[in-house]
Amino acid sequence: MDRPVVAGVDGSPASLGAAEEAARAAVLRARPLHLVHGYLHPLGYGVPVNPYDLGVPAPTEAAQAMLERVAGDLAGRWPGLRVEVRQVPGGPGATLVEESSRAELVVVGSRGLGGFTGLLLGSVGTQVAAHARCPVLVVRPAGEPVRAEGPVLVGVDGSEPAELAVGYAADEAARRGAALVLVHVAPDEGTRTPDGDPDAVLATAIAAARGSHPGLTVTARTIRADSPARALVEASGDAALAVVGTRGRGGFTGMLLGSVSQALVQHARCPVLVAHPYGQAR
Template sequence: MEIRPPAGVVVGVDGSPHAALAAEWAAGEAERRGCALHLVHAVETGTITVPARSGAAVTDLLLRNAQEVLDRALAELGAAHPALRPTGDVVPKDPAAAVVTAAEHAELAVVGTRGHGGFASLLLGSVSLRVCAHAGCPVVVVRGDRAEGRHVLVGVREERDAGAVRFAAREAEQAGLPLRVLHVWSPVVADVAGAAAMVDELGEESDLHRQLLRRTVDPVRADHPELDLDAEDFAGPVAATLVDASAEAALLVVPRHAPAPRLGLRLSTAAHAVLHHAHCPVAVVPV
């Protein structure tokens, strides 16, 4: 069975409460965007060890059960969002790979924090983490209800993060919320001789960061003149600051940079931290 590469919003489902929350969030997002919603339920049939004569029957049973889960999710979403007409596929494939493949031509991929297969103690499952690290489109990991937030929040590290700011601006406009851009940086000044010299160097460094933030945000502000956009820089621990700030956000947006040629991480340390500890849904945007 080949998965169709749909446009619009793609969401991974597996019958778990976390996936149901993600599917409902994805449906609301598809409605706001005026686009299609496609559900993907992946089943790893090749990992089962059974006698050869029983293998086909077991695989067939797994796929039938998966189709029932998918049909139930489609029916529930269709009843709650009649204008959407959601579609779906059961895919005999690794779940993370299935969602990444399905989202190749999508505007957005959505996943829950964990599925049935994860340990209850984990804050974020490996499937969701792998989708965030490898998808070619923005990925939202759903936790909580974004309607409770006051604004959309986006973390900025450098000028190339303007793509994440543009994504956040569109999300804020669609949700009718203000946008808060936060550039958190860690001072590089250390062990300088004399307090006056340290103050001078910190002041210069702070000026550079304010200029970076202005260059990153001003073009987005010009493209969205009606958007209530506030930008600020802050010297401190990046991950902890973003996690704390997410308590009042409807959505936290973080950029994902291409990994370094040798041993580079696909997700930064800060992105890992907010995916595990944020108080709201998190969007990971490749830039």
């Protein structure tokens, strides 16, 4: 199945930045790019004025022209890129979650100025990052050029989500021709993780990454810090991409992203890949 890379486009700067990175990802993966515009009913709720009128609102010419303009621009700058555009009658977040069931990757933009105040991703990006059925690339920080060079960073703690994230990070580093940096955050010297010594956790992750990609450059380090979230956000400043799992240790019951993953999705200083397994509804 030739799963596409999908980006939601509404004409905003954040969505145009997402479309650009989606084009880059599609070319790297030799996949088609699908640009999708999810639209609501003109009243904003997707509900007809007459409750007996169950017709679906029609796509607009303006939105179609916008999609085709973006597609033409991307195809002109990314040789070999195959682009399709489509309008879908639905909210943008729900539309992208639905599209994710058939996608290789979904790409969303972000907003905000950085720091640790407020939620910076926005409701659509937050919904997709938490509920998608394939990996999600969050393009952040908003309004800044995306660094093309640099390592792929992933935090490891011995959990199953972290193991999946390491696998995705190794794939992405190999695809980009970049180094992979594995980071374990420990609160202080001599503290053992729930799975044993930090060195053992890192050694297991190194073996897994090198086993799947023998030529990959892999480095590992332990950071001593009280806050894993802040430590990894700080470490992301030197990376071209950070990869996070969908649920880590210490998260609240019912949360779809662990607290550390949430912090990186909202505040990282580089794009973030959320390592959802394929085909699992959230």
